[in-house]
Amino acid sequence: MALHAATAARGHAPDDDVITATALVKTYRQGTADVRALDGVTVGVRRARFTAVVGPSGSGKSTLMHCAAGLDTVTSGSVVLDGTELTGLSDRRLTRVRRKRIGFVFQSFNLLPQLTAYENIVLPVSLSGGRPDRELVDHLCEVLGIAHRLAHRPAELSGGQQQRVAVARALVARPAVVFADEPTGNLDSRSGAEVLGMLRRSVDDLGQTVVMVTHDPEAARYADRVLTLADGRVVGDEHLTPSAGPAVLAPGAPGRRR
């Protein structure tokens, strides 16, 4: 299956920005005071790259992710995601953007407990009226080591397996961006490394764009680029040679080697 061709067929230049945030400000009311969670963030995120957002607790990482993913509104400034200006969109249109163009991986997995692993994986595609690419689903599940667990419900899976189901769910719709929010926060170090390796491979082999919020410097080493926030501002922007993942994700195609 030609996943690289499918990505190229969307007609994007290989190095354009999939997210452009400009002068983002987000204030929250806390009691009688306003807290400036984002204090004028301007940043672009390239396609097919793995970007980590790091910084101390309270620095604005989650707020930036929520605003960039259309989960929260901004106080001022603009976010363009995959060519769509999110600022000012109705809730209905934001939901559509999230369903069609964004995949999420959360710290707490967020799988639906009453559905099997397979049903969880194909849910976003089904919800947006599409049909899952069975070959891609099978291949991802094989590589992620969950092919034999697909009929099980989340409660019957280990944490690492649940997070790998969540990674498969995020990838099957081939979203413009996968946002991962502390994806290893509830995992032991071995399962965490596996999940990070899979996110890395999704970038190298599938051309996926991944943005990951983490407080863990080890996790950030899998990224191509590390943005550091402090007090709601970008205070660091470092380009890395990332750690490689353990497996090749593109069906029938060798991974791009660094």
Ligand code: ADP
């Ligand atoms: P991080 O993810 O880096 O820990 P956050 O984005 O969660 O930081 O928070 C940034 C700042 O915004 C903090 O001071 C936090 O207390 C505040 N904040 C975040 N969400 C809310 C909210 N829903 N209501 C009020 N204040 C908030």
